[in-house]
Amino acid sequence: MARLLEHINVPGINTFDVYRKHGGYKSVEKALKTMTPDEVTEEVKKSGLRGRGGAGFPAGMKWSFLDRKSDKPRYLVCNADESEPGTFKDRYLMEKIPHVLIEGMITSSYALGAKTSYIYVRGEYMYIIRILEKAIEEARANGFLGKNILGTDYSLELYVQPGGGAYICGEETALLESLEGKRGNPRLKPPFPAVAGLYASPTVVNNVETISAVCSIVNESGDEYAKIGVGKSTGTKLISASGHINKPGVYEIELGLPVEEFIYSDQYCGGIWKGRKLKAVVAGGSSVPILPAELILKTAKGEPRLMSYESLSDGGFATGTMLGSGGFIVMDETACIVRNLWTFTRFYHHESCGQCSPCREGTGWMEKVLHRIEHGHGHMEDIDLLVDVAKKIEGNTICPLGDAAAWPVASAIRHFREEFEYHVKYPEKVKNPKHFELEPFRSEKVLAGV
Amino acid sequence: MSEQIKPIQFSAETMDLVQRIIKRYPEGRQKSALLPILHIAQAEFDGWLSTPVMDYVASILSIKPIEVYEVASFYTMFNLEPVGKCLIEVCQTGPCWLRGADDIVEHFEKKLNIKVGETTADGMFTLKTVECLGSCGTAPMLQCGSDYYENLTTEKVDTLIEKLRSSNQRSTYMKSNMQEI
Ligand SMILES: Cc1cc2nc3c(=O)[nH]c(=O)nc-3n(C[C@H](O)[C@H](O)[C@H](O)COP(=O)(O)O)c2cc1C
Ligand code: SF4
Numbered sequence: 317m318a319r320l321l322e323h324i325n326v327p328g329i330n331t332f333d334v335y336r337k338h339g340g341y342k343s344v345e346k347a348l349k350t351m352t353p354d355e356v357t358e359e360v361k362k363s364g365l366r367g368r369g370g371a372g373f374p375a376g377m378k379w380s381f382l383d384r385k386s387d388k389p390r391y392l393v394c395n396a397d398e399s400e401p402g403t404f405k406d407r408y409l410m411e412k413i414p415h416v417l418i419e420g421m422i423t424s425s426y427a428l429g430a431k432t433s434y435i436y437v438r439g440e441y442m443y444i445i446r447i448l449e450k451a452i453e454e455a456r457a458n459g460f461l462g463k464n465i466l467g468t469d470y471s472l473e474l475y476v477q478p479g480g481g482a483y484i485c486g487e488e489t490a491l492l493e494s495l496e497g498k499r500g501n502p503r504l505k506p507p508f509p510a511v512a513g514l515y516a517s518p519t520v521v522n523n524v525e526t527i528s529a530v531c532s533i534v535n536e537s538g539d540e541y542a543k544i545g546v547g548k549s550t551g552t553k554l555i556s557a558s559g560h561i562n563k564p565g566v567y568e569i570e571l572g573l574p575v576e577e578f579i580y581s582d583q584y585c586g587g588i589w590k591g592r593k594l595k596a597v598v599a600g601g602s603s604v605p606i607l608p609a610e611l612i613l614k615t616a617k618g619e620p621r622l623m624s625y626e627s628l629s630d631g632g633f634a635t636g637t638m639l640g641s642g643g644f645i646v647m648d649e650t651a652c653i654v655r656n657l658w659t660f661t662r663f664y665h666h667e668s669c670g671q672c673s674p675c676r677e678g679t680g681w682m683e684k685v686l687h688r689i690e691h692g693h694g695h696m697e698d699i700d701l702l703v704d705v706a707k708k709i710e711g712n713t714i715c716p717l718g719d720a721a722a723w724p725v726a727s728a729i730r731h732f733r734e735e736f737e738y739h740v741k742y743p744e745k746v747k748n749p750k751h752f753e754l755e756p757f758r759s760e761k762v763l764a765g766v
Numbered sequence: 767m768s769e770q771i772k773p774i775q776f777s778a779e780t781m782d783l784v785q786r787i788i789k790r791y792p793e794g795r796q797k798s799a800l801l802p803i804l805h806i807a808q809a810e811f812d813g814w815l816s817t818p819v820m821d822y823v824a825s826i827l828s829i830k831p832i833e834v835y836e837v838a839s840f841y842t843m844f845n846l847e848p849v850g851k852c853l854i855e856v857c858q859t860g861p862c863w864l865r866g867a868d869d870i871v872e873h874f875e876k877k878l879n880i881k882v883g884e885t886t887a888d889g890m891f892t893l894k895t896v897e898c899l900g901s902c903g904t905a906p907m908l909q910c911g912s913d914y915y916e917n918l919t920t921e922k923v924d925t926l927i928e929k930l931r932s933s934n935q936r937s938t939y940m941k942s943n944m945q946e947i
């Protein structure tokens with residue numbers, strides 16, 4: 317079943333020779349020698365592969381938007397900025413099997429007609445940059461990069477670019493600005509990168525995992541790949557599991573796996589740590605709505621919730637969430653929802669690029685208000701104030717960071733309002749920063765035995 | 767300032783690397799090399815970017831100094847003020863907090879006798895808290911230079927402080943300036 321991590325345990329799989337021995341770089345041979353670039357794009361379309369960076373946009377469709385008539389050079393840029401809290405899958409993949417990304421970059425660049433491609437890696441991953449650079453050197457030494465790859469007339473240069481520590485540079489137009497040596501301020505769209513991206517040239521930006529998945533798609537055909545998964549959630553997905561579980565880590569799952577199995581099976585998270593109970597999950601990185609245990613395990617209709625784009629968003633934001641980047645953050649019964657939310661809001665405030673006032677100011681206000689609620693100085697009106705600020709940010713900004721900051725706040729209050737009220741009502745009980753760890757929060761309804 | 771003041775100029779070797787980096791981008795797009803070169807400059811000139819250093823980078827790339835300042839001040843990895851030899855960056859975002867990041871920060875504060883944001887009197891350590899470093903599965907964690915220290919406990923922190931103190935090396939995001947980035 318595993319595609320990306322199939323050979324993860326093979327010693328030396330990070331080197332070219334071992335990777336090659338296990339079927340590596342076959343997709344480059346197949347594509348360059350037996351397929352036209354459009355045929356490769358066609359396979360990616362058929363595969364149903366959706367962007368793994370967070371938005372889930374169909375990759376083949378994005379590729380087909382690329383302006384192929386322009387006489388400007390075309391670029392493929394890999395988004396390895398990975399800064400969404402709870403997400404560490406790209407790092408794992410690049411560290412353990414760097415060649416799968418290099419192979420995917422070559423095959424995808426060929427499909428898009430790019431002669432120069434860049435991998436933009438968050439600056440903190442400096443050691444990953446070294447790993448990728450070594451892999452690129454090996455690929456070049458073996459004729460897979462540079463002039464006339466494998467004796468064909470296709471040539472490609474591939475470079476790694478470090479970021480400087482800014483979450484916003486994961487947003488694709490901010491990433492392109494950063495790659496041009498500027499501040500990471502997202503651009504107004506349109507024009508979209510497919511028309512005017514890097515250096516105002518047609519550009520495709522895809523996530524590390526999306527590009528890596530292209531190898532299997534070309535090798536086994538788009539139709540075969542589409543058989544994995546469920547409905548419009550095709551293929552496998554890397555999930556970064558963190559928080560209060562027995563086995564945090566990166567797992568490759570077939571889309572459609574029941575959430576309950578993912579959390580409790582020994583093959584994956586191995587259940588909640590310290591024998592405690594599940595309280596809540598943030599299923600797709602810090603930006604997506606938080607769900608309480610009942611709603612993450614089952615939909616509002618009572619059906620088992622699955623790890624797929626559709627099932628996780630079933631019920632809309634009222635009772636559902638999103639698959640997002642696959643950053644699966646688990647909280648046990650002792651976790652304080654308010655404090656966790658405060659850390660997220662502090663994050664968005666820190667990372668706002670400052671271009672739009674609703675985001676720049678709103679994230680600051682939310683952080684301030686949450687700080688006072690969490691530290692026992694809140695007022696009852698603060699809770700609705702937060703909802704109001706979140707509403708006013710949402711949809712009123714240049715880029716989706718504003719929404720990403722608003723959703724966690726709105727959803728935490730939607731599902732855990734009692735806990736916010738408890739903070740306001742019993743300030744002395746929340747003064748200790750470990751308040752819930754000492755005594756799990758029980759809603760008044762539970763206490764009254766209702 | 768006990769350290770000797772170095773002339774603001776890259777060595778021939780570093781300059782060679784810088785020139786190779788500039789060639790990665792199309793003609794006239796040399797500004798794209800700004801972030802990689804700022805990382806090199808920071809590693810080369812005592813872990814921070816002074817105004818003369820930024821002006822020097824601007825001259826290499828034939829861009830205006832303000833184009834460097836606005837970038838250097840945007841990205842958190844660039845230090846615009848001197849920092850201790852070892853910059854300890856403890857992750858404090860949700861997933862790390864869930865696994866005890868607060869205890870780690872508190873322990874550092876106690877052991878080093880400084881608060882977050884401060885530098886020890888001997889100039890050895892600066893303590894900082896940072897946001898998610900993409901290592902949440904091995905939380906709590908911290909970054910010191912290019913190294914990640916994961917699954918931290920207070921005992922591990924003690925060992926780390928000892929190790930860093932005895933090696934007495936300046937931490938840098940780049941192990942050696944001369945490696946590719
Ligand atoms: C604030 C913000 C941060 C983002 N961070 C990342 C990131 O770190 N990695 C990523 O692949 N996509 C990130 N994205 C999504 C990208 O904008 C873009 O949709 C993605 O790179 C497209 O690739 P995909 O279609 O292969 O997912 C971010 C978006 C926003 C709004
Ligand atoms: S929403 Fe926030 S991060 Fe995005 S462009 Fe506006 S201010 Fe910048």
Ligand code: FES
Nearest residue numbers: 857862899901902
């Ligand atoms: S929250 Fe600390 S590494 Fe992600």
